[in-house]
Amino acid sequence: MSAPLLEIDDLTVHFPSAAGPVRAVDGLSLSLARGQTLGVVGESGSGKTVTFLAAMRLLERSRPEIHGRILLDGVDVLTLPAREMREVRGPRIGMIFQDPLSALHPLLRVGDQIAETVRAHRDVGRRDARAQSVAALAQVGIPNADERARQYPHQLSGGMRQRVMIAMALILEPDLLIADEPTTALDTTVEAQILDIIDDLRTRLGIGVVLVSHSLATVADVADTVAVMYAGRVVERGRCEAVFAHPSHPYTWGLLDTVPALGAERSRLVPIPGSPPSLIDPPPGCRFAPRCAYRFDACTRHLPELVERGGGHADACVLPVPGRGARRHRLAPSGEEAAP
Amino acid sequence: MGRYILRRLMWTVVVVIIVTLITFVIFYVLPSGDPALRFAGKEPTAQVLAQVRTDLGLNHSVAVQYLLYLKRLVLGDRYGWPGLGFSYSSGAAIAPQLWQRAQITIQLVLGAAVLWMVIGIPVGVFSALRPRSRFDRASLFVGLVFISTPVFWLGLLMLWLFSSTLGWLQGTGYVAFTTDPVQWAAHMLMPWITLSLAFAAIYARMVRSNMLDTLGEDYIRTARAKGLPERRIVTRHALRASLVPIVTLLAVDIATLVGGTVIVETVFNLQGLGSWVLNGALNQDLPVTLAVTLVATIAVSLLSLVADILYAYMDPRVRPE
Numbered sequence: 001m002s003a004p005l006l007e008i009d010d011l012t013v014h015f016p017s018a019a020g021p022v023r024a025v026d027g028l029s030l031s032l033a034r035g036q037t038l039g040v041v042g043e044s045g046s047g048k049t050v051t052f053l054a055a056m057r058l059l060e061r062s063r064p065e066i067h068g069r070i071l072l073d074g075v076d077v078l079t080l081p082a083r084e085m086r087e088v089r090g091p092r093i094g095m096i097f098q099d100p101l102s103a104l105h106p107l108l109r110v111g112d113q114i115a116e117t118v119r120a121h122r123d124v125g126r127r128d129a130r131a132q133s134v135a136a137l138a139q140v141g142i143p144n145a146d147e148r149a150r151q152y153p154h155q156l157s158g159g160m161r162q163r164v165m166i167a168m169a170l171i172l173e174p175d176l177l178i179a180d181e182p183t184t185a186l187d188t189t190v191e192a193q194i195l196d197i198i199d200d201l202r203t204r205l206g207i208g209v210v211l212v213s214h215s216l217a218t219v220a221d222v223a224d225t226v227a228v229m230y231a232g233r234v235v236e237r238g239r240c241e242a243v244f245a246h247p248s249h250p251y252t253w254g255l256l257d258t259v260p261a262l263g264a265e266r267s268r269l270v271p272i273p274g275s276p277p278s279l280i281d282p283p284p285g286c287r288f289a290p291r292c293a294y295r296f297d298a299c300t301r302h303l304p305e306l307v308e309r310g311g312g313h314a315d316a317c318v319l320p321v322p323g324r325g326a327r328r329h330r331l332a333p334s335g336e337e338a339a340p
Numbered sequence: 341m342g343r344y345i346l347r348r349l350m351w352t353v354v355v356v357i358i359v360t361l362i363t364f365v366i367f368y369v370l371p372s373g374d375p376a377l378r379f380a381g382k383e384p385t386a387q388v389l390a391q392v393r394t395d396l397g398l399n400h401s402v403a404v405q406y407l408l409y410l411k412r413l414v415l416g417d418r419y420g421w422p423g424l425g426f427s428y429s430s431g432a433a434i435a436p437q438l439w440q441r442a443q444i445t446i447q448l449v450l451g452a453a454v455l456w457m458v459i460g461i462p463v464g465v466f467s468a469l470r471p472r473s474r475f476d477r478a479s480l481f482v483g484l485v486f487i488s489t490p491v492f493w494l495g496l497l498m499l500w501l502f503s504s505t506l507g508w509l510q511g512t513g514y515v516a517f518t519t520d521p522v523q524w525a526a527h528m529l530m531p532w533i534t535l536s537l538a539f540a541a542i543y544a545r546m547v548r549s550n551m552l553d554t555l556g557e558d559y560i561r562t563a564r565a566k567g568l569p570e571r572r573i574v575t576r577h578a579l580r581a582s583l584v585p586i587v588t589l590l591a592v593d594i595a596t597l598v599g600g601t602v603i604v605e606t607v608f609n610l611q612g613l614g615s616w617v618l619n620g621a622l623n624q625d626l627p628v629t630l631a632v633t634l635v636a637t638i639a640v641s642l643l644s645l646v647a648d649i650l651y652a653y654m655d656p657r658v659r660p661e
Binding site for chain 1: 557558559561562563564566567569572576577580584654655656657
């Protein structure tokens with residue numbers, strides 16, 4: 001395998017607060033190969049969004065303290081001067097957000113919003129940029145793209161707006177698309193369409209995709225690799241099928257239990273008891289320990305690191321591996337038959 | 341759109357009727373004595389008093405007077421259309437004077453509005469870009485000084501400093517632009533500044549807080565995420581959205597000042613509407629009071645209509661489909 005497209009190495013992001021630093025991301029490592037999709041899953045506040053906003057250097061207004069490295073094709077974006085960083089945003093990394101209505105400027109026509117992205121980075125005329133944005137809208141499956149380009153965000157449906165965001169993020173043909181909960185604000189039927197479009201463009205353009213979601217089910221169909229985050233750290237990562245077939249971290253088990261399974265016998269969905277820990281003063285040892293049904297004294301003694309368990313599958317849990325074999329998984333991996 | 345504007349204009353007529361009626365009622369309800377007595381000279385005989393009353397149209401009941409006023413307003417009077425009557429104190433027709441004074445006031449108000457926007461918007465923007473910076477704090481402090489300084493004192497101070505002491509600017513009075521543009525500007529500059537400083541401070545704070553809100557919006561993050569230059573993000577994305585509510589405010593402020601620049605007009609001896617209506621009210625000169633009230637009412641109505649149209653132009657979300 002060639003050098004990864006994106007490699008995050010021991011990233012910490014701490015926000016200053018009156019009560020002390022908020023450890024939003026605390027020692028996180030990830031990597032993504034070109035042409036692949038990485039699913040990043042975790043509850044709200046687990047640091048998913050902060051991680052990738054840090055990769056875009058979009059956190060600077062909150063004055064965070066950032067350590068570690070975020071390598072894009074081997075270049076650490078955290079050390080780039082602002083001018084070069086501007087050439088990363090757009091031409092190298094495209095990003096789409098959770099709520100496309102608030103992410104699009106309400107007073108500007110969607111076509112103009114795409115066209116200005118082109119003109120900010122390439123020396124093209126107004127008319128050219130416009131033609132390109134119409135073509136980009138058509139590429140993400142917007143009918144009557146020419147007419148739609150002249151409309152304002154509030155005149156489009158939620159799914160259409162997110163398509164506009166995708167068209168805008170990809171118009172400069174970046175190497176990496178970061179999709180931060182792109183379907184959370186959308187209907188389930190539209191969610192599938194949007195994920196299809198993203199996956200289709202990944203194959204066609206050969207880009208890497210980071211798909212951030214709070215739901216394992218969302219990433220199950222499209223991700224090649226999955227990283228499960230909890231309280232600012234990755235607790236489990238591996239190939240998608242492996243994580244779904246043999247989840248090895250109790251938190252992942254819990255996440256899987258919150259997903260309803262079709263076909264399986266009717267059973268209650270099991271919520272994970274408790275709530276995520278304080279990021280200002282995290283509990284000693286494993287951050288998940290206070291909510292973990294399997295904890296024992298070793299869990300609260302030291303913070304477990306990610307440990308490779310074979311085949312790229314790693315978890316950060318001190319539970320002896322055989323003890324986890326008994327775990328019955330409920331959501332089958334569907335990587336193979338999911339292709340549209 | 342056409343129907344909407346028409347409906348709003350009809351509402352303006354209704355508002356004018358209501359406002360003039362209220363003015364009439366206030367004029368007659370307030371215990372200010374008989375206006376006829378005031379203009380009949382010293383120790384008038386009953387006959388003279390009756391004559392004055394008839395001349396001024398005060399011999400009718402209040403209701404009839406009001407209806408006659410409306411009738412003349414619509415149909416015109418012996419001075420032409422619209423029928424605004426004559427001033428009780430000077431005996432001169434209202435309409436020509438109203439037009440002349442309105443011109444002065446409009447120049448004063450519009451000039452001041454341009455000035456306070458030119459000062460307020462950039463100060464607000466820069467404060468928002470560096471909140472809590474030295475510039476932000478300094479502008480807040482200076483702004484508070486301008487807001488809390490009495491306008492008449494500020495005007496007198498400027499006159500003393502720039503006119504009497506330094507001799508840079510002309511003192512008081514008005515020179516028409518058509519007569520001498522340089523003299524016109526030299527005479528208007530101090531009134532403009534005096535009138536605009538408090539507004540500039542208020543607008544700067546307003547633009548600052550709108551900008552700060554806007555800069556925290558998701559779509560600004562999107563603009564950054566697509567690598568736009570910071571300048572474009574500030575001007576095209578943030579400022580544009582921040583100015584939409586300011587437009588409405590501006591229209592209302594300008595309209596309010598049309599009938600309310602009494603102090604600045606008095607200090608700088610500008611024969612505008614504000615000083616006129618003050619005299620009218622003090623001298624029980626009903627036609628003058630009514631005329632200025634009328635102009636101010638129409639200004640408020642029309643400018644808020646203009647503001648609403650501009651709002652729809654700037655924000656596609658409130659546009660009728």
